[in-house]
Amino acid sequence: MRRRRRFGLGVVFLMVVLTLAACNKGRAEVKEVDKLLEDAETKIDYSSIETLHLGPGTKISVVLKESKNNYWNEVAAGIQKAVDDFNEMLEYKGSDKIQVVFDSPSIGKDVEQQIYIIDTVLAENPDILCLAVIDMDSCTAQVEAAKENGIPIIFIDSAVESEDIEVVCATDNYKAGREAAMKLAEGIQNRGEVAILAHISITETSKSRLNGFQDEIEENYPDIEIVKISYDESRELDVDLVGIASEVMKEYPSLKGYFSTNETMTAAMLEASKNNEGEIVLVGFDSGEALQEAVRDGSLYGFIAQNPYAMGYVSVVAGARAFLNRENDSVINTGHIWVNQQNIDEEEIQKYLYK
Numbered sequence: 244m245r246r247r248r249r250f251g252l253g254v255v256f257l258m259v260v261l262t263l264a265a266c267n268k269g270r271a272e273v274k275e276v277d278k279l280l281e282d283a284e285t286k287i288d289y290s291s292i293e294t295l296h297l298g299p300g301t302k303i304s305v306v307l308k309e310s311k312n313n314y315w316n317e318v319a320a321g322i323q324k325a326v327d328d329f330n331e332m333l334e335y336k337g338s339d340k341i342q343v344v345f346d347s348p349s350i351g352k353d354v355e356q357q358i359y360i361i362d363t364v365l366a367e368n369p370d371i372l373c374l375a376v377i378d379m380d381s382c383t384a385q386v387e388a389a390k391e392n393g394i395p396i397i398f399i400d401s402a403v404e405s406e407d408i409e410v411v412c413a414t415d416n417y418k419a420g421r422e423a424a425m426k427l428a429e430g431i432q433n434r435g436e437v438a439i440l441a442h443i444s445i446t447e448t449s450k451s452r453l454n455g456f457q458d459e460i461e462e463n464y465p466d467i468e469i470v471k472i473s474y475d476e477s478r479e480l481d482v483d484l485v486g487i488a489s490e491v492m493k494e495y496p497s498l499k500g501y502f503s504t505n506e507t508m509t510a511a512m513l514e515a516s517k518n519n520e521g522e523i524v525l526v527g528f529d530s531g532e533a534l535q536e537a538v539r540d541g542s543l544y545g546f547i548a549q550n551p552y553a554m555g556y557v558s559v560v561a562g563a564r565a566f567l568n569r570e571n572d573s574v575i576n577t578g579h580i581w582v583n584q585q586n587i588d589e590e591e592i593q594k595y596l597y598k
Contacts (some may be wrong), residue, residue, distance in 0.1 A: 275322075279553040279594050282578030284415075284568035287564075289557040292325075292332060296440045297370075301340035304369035305530055306360055307399070308446075309351030310375050313508055313531045314551055315375075317597040318399060321555025322373065326472045329563070341527065343559075344369070346527035351444050352475070354378045361385045365394065371562035375399040375556075380445040383407075395565035397558045400551075410565060412558045412575040414549045416448050419579045420455025420504075423526050423547050424464075427500045428582055430524035430544045434466035435489060435499030438491050440484070444474050452504045452528065470495050475508065484511035492519045506531045509546065513537050530582060532598045538587050545583035553577040 266563035276290040283289070305322055308316045321546050326343045337339060346364065348356040354377050365388060372389060374396050375552050376382050381407045389396050391405045397409040414507065427437060439456065442449045453472070460467050471491050475484055488511050492498060501516070501523050504510040509527030516523055527534055537543035543579075554577050587596075 276359040321552040327560035415449035424459035437500035488515035520525035
């Protein structure tokens with residue numbers, strides 16, 4: 244086990260320990276880890292923990308992008324399941340149990356709050372940190388400090404621009420963006436005006452999905468024009484995303500297709516389309532329950548589904564491996580899949596869906 248010096252940071256507050264039992268209820272039976280990772284592109288089996296003997300009381304801190312969000316609840320459920328599996332395997336009980344502590348900004352755009360949380364978490368000197376950063380240009384000082392103090396960081400979903408990154412567990416967002424473009428092109432018969440509703444531009448996921456979508460259209464679909472790209476750049480929780488999407492539909496009455504880059508953006512795009520007179524092919528991202536219903540009733544052409552539960556589970560296993568000086572893949576791609584009305588009820592698709 245690694246030895247390291249303690250941080251000397253000033254303000255320390257008590258982190259809220261979330262059991263996430265409600266999120267995790269029923270997940271273990273339905274989402275078997277080996278099946279979850281069948282589509283993962285890795286050289287290491289992250290469903291296997293038998294040789295990873297973490298010490299009693301090992302502390303794992305988790306900082307995600309947002310505390311009230313279906314996608315991040317699913318990531319957290321995967322993390323909790325991995326911790327439960329470690330405790331069961333090692334027969335830890337009471338104070339010997341591996342601890343997991345969750346904390347996240349209340350709004351998934353609050354970079355300053357997330358940095359403050361990370362500083363506070365590092366002051367607590369955890370053994371492992373699982374981190375999903377909002378701003379890919381932030382937190383470099385925190386990453387450097389963690390490395391100096393021997394705290395392995397496993398990045399989930401998106402990382403920062405830093406040479407000190409060792410492991411990122413994420414979707415191939417650029418590839419997924421290209422696939423979304425292909426599917427939208429298919430839906431509009433390879434011609435017409437399209438628009439994009441993207442989440443906050445400073446996060447890696449938004450940038451990569453957007454770049455992939457744009458590159459695919461520009462390289463392979465000369466008769467499709469991207470006429471508008473809108474971002475959710477407000478720091479406020481109650482920004483009118485539906486209004487933004489509605490205005491785009493009014494501004495471009497000939498709009499044939501609309502792509503959105505995450506679950507929140509897709510929900511807004513769908514709501515705006517209800518009051519639009521023209522028929523627009525809608526392609527979304529992520530796989531929450533409302534999006535599943537929209538695919539089934541035909542209002543959503545389809546969506547790119549990620550594997551957030553697997554991301555969460557694998558981040559803990561990779562963190563344990565890093566803490567024990569075991570090899571990890573530098574990028575753990577947990578896979579994605581296209582979901583539409585034709586395949587949504589197939590057995591293979593179910594591991595990508597969440598409530």
